[in-house]
Amino acid sequence: MMQETRLTVRPASSADVASLVELRLANAEAHLALDAATYRVPQRDAVVRHFVAILADEAGRDGVLVAEAHDGQVVGMVEVLRHSDPPEHQILRPEPSAQVHTVVLPDARGLGVGSALLAAAERWASGRGITYLSAGIYHRNVDAVRFYSRHGYTDAGLSLGKSVD
Numbered sequence: 001m002m003q004e005t006r007l008t009v010r011p012a013s014s015a016d017v018a019s020l021v022e023l024r025l026a027n028a029e030a031h032l033a034l035d036a037a038t039y040r041v042p043q044r045d046a047v048v049r050h051f052v053a054i055l056a057d058e059a060g061r062d063g064v065l066v067a068e069a070h071d072g073q074v075v076g077m078v079e080v081l082r083h084s085d086p087p088e089h090q091i092l093r094p095e096p097s098a099q100v101h102t103v104v105l106p107d108a109r110g111l112g113v114g115s116a117l118l119a120a121a122e123r124w125a126s127g128r129g130i131t132y133l134s135a136g137i138y139h140r141n142v143d144a145v146r147f148y149s150r151h152g153y154t155d156a157g158l159s160l161g162k163s164v165d
Contacts, residue, residue: 007113009120012055012064012077020051020064027103034140043120052078063124065115067104068134076104078132080125097132098125102147118151 012020024047032040054062067076079101085094100121105114125133134156135148 005046006070007075007116009065012051012066014052014055016064016066017048017051017055019033019066020077021047023074023077023103023105024051026085026105029152030043031138031141034082034138038138039155052138062098063128064120065117065124066122067108069108075108076117078102078121079129080121082130083134095132097134098130098135100125100135108163113153114147118148154164 019051021044025041025044026040028039032041050065054064062081065078065080066074069075080098081101082098086092087116100118102114102117102121104117122133133153135144135153137144137148139145
């Protein structure tokens with residue numbers, strides 16, 4: 001169990017890619033336990049490519065922030081991934097929005113790491129003109145639902161779907 005809660009939240013850099021990949025893969029394994037029919041563990045090299053591309057984007061369209069413990073260990077991350085505006089032919093009004101995704105190492109949970117990451121993500125988004133954040137949470141992930149709810153995220157609608165063969 002992580003004893004020290006002093007941490008720094010900062011923008012991720014290319015030096016963090018290995019830690020980001022490990023966080024993503026560990027998170028995938030945890031989600032697999034929630035519902036193996038819905039989740040998968042992505043290929044490591046695909047995850048590496050994803051983070052390398054985001055961190056290399058000089059325009060900074062999307063953001064990745066990390067929480068670093070006092071000993072330099074990355075104990076969590078948050079991604080802020082912008083949504084595209086709806087096409088002009090659709091009826092929805094454009095609203096600068098993004099999806100937020102928070103991951104914290106199991107030993108660092110309950111110590112304020114996720115809250116610090118989410119607050120930093122909200123500041124990052126607001127500073128870039130993003131006015132709405134969503135967190136796509138699977139209903140069986142009760143811990144994530146509780147976490148985001150505690151931070152003011154509410155049910156924002158209903159997504160209906162149907163499998164077709």
